[in-house]
Amino acid sequence: MMKFATWNVNSIRQRQDHVLDYLAREQPDVLALQEIKCQTEVFPVDVFRAAGYDSIVVGQKSYNGVAILTRHPHEVTHTALPGWETDPAQARYVEIRCRGLVFGNLYLPNGNSGGSAGYDSKLAFMEALALHARGMLLAGQDFVLLGDYNVCPTDEDYAPGALSPDDALVRPQSRAAFRRLLWLGLTDALRALHPVGRFYTFWDYQAAAWQRDSGLRIDHALLSPRVAERLLTALPARDERGKPQPSDHVPLAVTLADAPG
Template sequence: MKIATWNVNSIRQREAHVHRWLQSCQPDVLFLQEIKCETAAFPVKTFEPLGYRSQAVGQKSYNGVAVIARVPFTVTHTELPGLPADDAQARYIEIQAAGMTLIGIYLPNGNSRGEEGFAYKLAWMDCLAARAKTLLAQDIPLLITGDFNVCPTEEDLAPGALSSNDALIRPESRQRFRTLLWLGLTDAVRAIHPHGTVYTFWDYQAGAWQRDLGLRIDHTLLSPTLAEKLIAADPDREERAQPQPSDHVPVTVTLDD
């Protein structure tokens, strides 16, 4: 089974990109982030001729997540359990598919709105850890994927790509990412590529792509039963070189049946 994640930075801008990539790579499940449209505006019919069913959790102009799958699935949550009831940011979708719980996330960046925005990021990560702990305690095969907006270590960003106080690399962000791993989850990409540059994001500014000033912020975490089935985990670097690309590339994890 192939499960992928991709922050498309506007499905309106990248609808054709996603269609082409689905045709070429044929993942069983693709989670999208930053679709930047309301739920009803997601182009579900675009992907139906390819055999894919879609479900979006959107909001106007910002954020938004979606799942596109060619295997049957049931949506179980469209909000991260534990967040305040009035939280309106569309950042979470949880489904059941093929005997697994699959979660797609768009974790807050944490650099906007000063310390208040950073506190929101940390609170979101705490709720995510609590949800993962609950599911792991039920011994459910679990996969969490998406744009985490965290570079877990210094090896996960090019030198000079971020300032030292950026929310993506602040100690509190990295500590909470480690908390997820300490629960028993496996970082799929680092399980396959323990060292080296496997970036998933290059900013549009300052020639970041041309200079390879990348970040690894799109991750897939696996519960122990799924980690045992891991075959491959790779970002599709070539997608960043396409015309009018997203600043992120797809990351695909392959699991043995």
């Protein structure tokens, strides 16, 4: 069996102990982190190495930043999303090959700031992601694209009243770009196993969103076809949000059966 997870930690320096606790308890093979909010050289590599995990980090001062923790041999394949030229200084993508799979860890632009240019950047990222996925499919590569997509694919993926109709997370263009990934042949891990129901991965710090369960499902794991055939479980670790000083996101964990042969 193989287990991997994605988690927007909203500052690794503030959530380091939360991550260590999660690693010790759940022992994922791969953990993709977003919004680490630190430069690459100050990421706590030694702390996670002591816990049995190597760190692959693409950092940025104060904002964004992605990292992958793994306890297996790996190869770094990309430190930026191929084809996304809008602002290459933004640390939003890192990719490795591990245990026969490519893991692409992404932090997609929110799209609500920066006016029309900010939203165009979001759509450009999704276009580049789709082209990259298509290329891997044509090459016969098995892969997982996981992370904070900043998209609620359907109305069931956010609590009633949690977002306005013109929010970038639910605009028709955002949802169409997400569907394009599915139409390529990728599988939304959670919805493959739980086609209906409200499963949230994010609760805002404001307006008692956690207490009111006014959440969003914006963290996703999309699986290429052969990987989807191995899918066993996919669920958010909801309890993480109720801990002291939590991130506003919780981990989404996925397990796969071993590859045939």
